[in-house]
Amino acid sequence: MKDNHASSGSWEKKLISVVIPGFNEAGNITKLTQRLVSILEPSGYNFELVFINDGSSDNSQDLLESLHELDPRINHIRLSRNFGHQNALKAGLDYASGDCVITMDGDLQHPPELLPTFIKKWEEGYDIxxxxxKDASTSGSKFKRVTSNSFYYLLNTVSEVKLEPGTADFRLIDRKVVEVLMKFQETDPFMRGVIKWVGFSQYPIDYIPDARFSGKSKYSFKKMVKFALQGITSFSIRPLYTAVYIGFSFSGISALYVPYVLYSYFNGHVISGWASLMMTIVFIGGLQLIIMGIIGIYIGKVFLQTKQRPNYIVRSTSLAPSKSQWSY
Incomplete structure (x- = not known):
């Protein structure tokens, strides 16, 4: 049986950290804070809220500083620019001090009321x-649901790390898992895949997302495609093998044109085959570009990794100065 993380004699003293990365979410910060405090205060645990300001251009920083003055449990990490959701999430994990860390988005689509259920399962001994x-008629557009399901299907097809459809960056992580994640220095980390990859005892909880409280989604179609490619290429080299198989397949198919070319040549019908020849060249040329693009993505990831640049840069924070060691 799993070891309990909280015993009856010591669990009250444990600290829960809630990490919330955000970009231009000023309209949601106050409401989210109120709901989190109202839920966590009766739990009996000590807690801290850690907002990561991922280069926001609105008044998010002023609002976070004001909230910290009113309640020191509400902390903020201000990044020097926008480093992206996954890197901001990594920054929060590096800085959080809790015996467990809960990560969630700042748009109130992740219902804070689910936190007691997370904590209960953690008390039972689950590490993650x-x-x-779960999709509902109000949980986003049909296009977004279809593309999301397609992403998980493709990822699970080409990757050895299997993610369940609908897996989100809304989770609780035990301190020993956080310590492991802090050692990761991957360029463009894909946290959903990383957390699945590390193992430990994990427990799923289904939920229906709430409607966004304020503002609009920062994930454009372009960003969703980039995120999908990031996830696929972070945990599998199967696309490279697929590119090789496709290349061999179409090389074999193109060989079927040889009899037709010879027939056309000896019967003076060279011009009549121009259309099919051009279509073949265009098709094979496009296929080659796709394959080169796949290879290029992997080479690009190796190139960026060898630079060993930090995942993020902290401009300022309300947390303890000793935490500055994790400013990368």
Whole structure:
């Protein structure tokens, strides 16, 4: 049986950290803070809220500083620019001090009321309690749901790390898992895949996302495609093998044109085959570009990794100065 993380004699003293990365979410910060405090205060645990300001251009920073003055449990990490959601999430994990860390988005689509359920499962001994989004008629556009399901299907097809559809960055992570994640220095980390990859005892909880409280989604179609490619190429080299198989397949198919070319040549019908020849060249040329693009993505990831640049840069923080050692 799993070891309990909280015993009846010591669990009250444990600290829960809630990490919330955000970009231009000023309209949601106050409401989210109120709901989190109202839920966590009766739990009996000590807690801290850690907002990561991922290069916001609105008044998020002023608001976070004001909230910290009113309640020191509400902390902030201000990054020097926008480093992206996954790197901001990594910054929060590096800085959080809790015996467990809960990560969630700042748009209130991740219901804070689910936190007691997360904590209960953690008390039972689970190291990671993660959420699985269940679609509802109000939970985003049909296009977004279809593309999301397609992403998970493709990822699970080409990767050895299997993610359940709807897995989100809304989870609880035990301190020993956080310590492992802090050692990761991957360029463009894909946290959903990394957390699945590390193992430990994990427990899923299904939820229906709430409607966004304020503002609009920062994930454009272009960003979603980039995120999908980031996830696929972070945990598998199968696309490279697929590119090789496709290359061999179409090389074999193109060989079927040889009899037709010879027939056309000896019968003076060279001009009549021009259309099919051009279509073949265009098709094979496009296929080659796709394959080169796949290879290029992997080479690019190796190139960036060899530079060993930091995942993020902290401009300022309300947390303890000793935490500055994790400013990368």
């Amino acid at each position: 309690v993660y959420s699985r989004r």
